[in-house]
Amino acid sequence: MNVSTASSTLSKSEQVYQRLRERIIDGRYTPGYRLILSSLAEEFKVSTVPVREAVRWLEAEGFVTYTHNIGAQVSGVDLSEYSNSMETLAILEAAATGLSAPHLTEGDLRECEKLNEEMIRLVESSNFDPHAYRRLNGHFHSRLCVACPNARVLSLMTAEAERVNIIRRSSLVFQEGWASESVQHHTHILDLIRSGAPRSELEYFVREHKLASLRFSLKEFPPHVITTEDSAP
Template sequence: MADTAAAGDRALSKSETVYRQLRERILSGRYSAGYRLVLDRLAREFTVSAVPVREAVRRLEAEGLVTFTQNVGAEVTGIDTADYTDTMQVLAYLEGAATALAAPLLDTARLDEAAALNERMRALYGADFDPVRFTELNERFHRLLCAPCPNGHLLELLDREWQRMALIRRSTFSFVPARPAASLDEHEHILALLRGGAPAEEIERTTRAHILRTMEAYLEAGRRP
């Protein structure tokens, strides 16, 4: 029994090692969209069996970084630009409206929590930047500000679009490395408007513009040679 447990620990360690290295290569752009992850070849490269490689690739698939296609296998997930653009535009307008409606109901505790999330994102933005984690915290920030919105139907629509964006790709910040810093500053501006009781129209307009700037940064990056 002990030998079996020890073997399991070793296998887990190998899987974790492969997972972290593959993830870093994808997020850094070394493995770009469409790059095929051939399990046998990766197993030889990492000097492991195919099992930990398969486990690592499955984790990456769950994160939306890898896609399995029949008769093709595992490959790095790309982004459908048209779908991404449509979804971001919808998110911009829905979030703008939801944040403006939620503004009178946002208490100090919730705003402080949002500010703390923004600081956690800022701490991530450095040499060891993790765009997937950054994106997760970014979504939590926006959900937190929208949550008190009294229009339940609007929140349902917004949740559906957040889920759609997660299916397109969990993170786009790896493609626009200069965008996170500006995004964090824009978060602070939105929080200042909310704390200061700014007009609903200004809150809605500022939130919408903030989201559209991320979309525009991604599209601009895609146009570069």
Template sequence: MTLAATSKSQLAYEAVRESIQNGRFDPGQRLVLEGISKELGVSVVPVREAIRRLEAEGLVTFERNVGARVARIDPREFFVTVEALSYIEGAAISLGAALVTPEAISEARGINAQMREMATSDHLDAQEFSRLNERFHRILSDSCPNAHLLDMVDRGWTRLAHLRSSTFGFVPERALASTDEHDRIVQLIESDADAREVEMAVREHRLATPQAYLQKTHNESANRKEQP
């Protein structure tokens, strides 16, 4: 494959991947290669190559007689991913709590203030809220002195991006509560609270949103079954 072809394939890969992760392409939506190639100004070949890469990552599936589709979100897979991250990130933040600088605390508070303003607005931008949420969490975990834990935290965030985990659009009621929990975590760090208390606060906060998400999907599924 030539360099030009590789570059076009990478362009197509990044464009389609971003469209999936920012919600422009919905779960289950058919991906028409010809349409994508025209939009990007490339041939179908690099788009097809990009789709194969996305299939390997679990973002795209192929269905017989249909073709490529955006992979549907598995609520249980989302939960177990966040569950694992809750343990890893809780440990990382608690280990690095004493090393968090005043500047990092100030930045975290500023980001959380933006999130609170968004959570109390008439329309929640779930994608932007999720982006700020990740930034808040990474500010606190980045002080962890254990490089292996940080690597696992990073892989957890990457996995969540693959799952397109902007769940605040589905459970917007969690947005404001999430900012309150952020404030508590920051307060614990500032007050030199016991590392175990910090770890448990992070873990409980992490699990609250996917638990609400699972409960809501369960309720909606039950309601559909009850309908005649």
């Protein structure tokens, strides 16, 4: 796959960076996956120079870890960083939802209800699909924030949500036990918006909803995706 044909406005390093980042985000590259520069250079039909630069950018963002004698690997789960990201996301998503709520239409709310109904069907199914649930859950919360007039808050929220979703996809921490409680929270959030509840009340509940998800996740992380530093006694 020749990256130079993908975009005439991006450098080769930027194109490789985008491709690698997409693969980490969508779960094709899971924690511990080795990024072998020569193999990637051959795949993308570039020299190792832009690949090395792209990997350095990913390392600076925390997506990749470089270890002596091993090389570059997709980062594992640092529980401290994950907690920080979730707490940050709780604050940002609550603010974005509170700012967005007065501008949401009945059509927006009905769409959120449909998404939550699909999640409820998944929860009640005998074959729960956590991947499908996470996708619907992401759409639900994004739709609630769609009318937020503060673009900076939305940008920061999206960046944190992306980082959190990488961890969730790679570790499968978002399981049915939390999902059954989460859909009830969603219903209450919609009720608060429809009733015109004070912004402070809505933001408080959205924030607590996200923090409850964090508390559940911390109990469910499988050991194989946790970084050595966090698994040490």
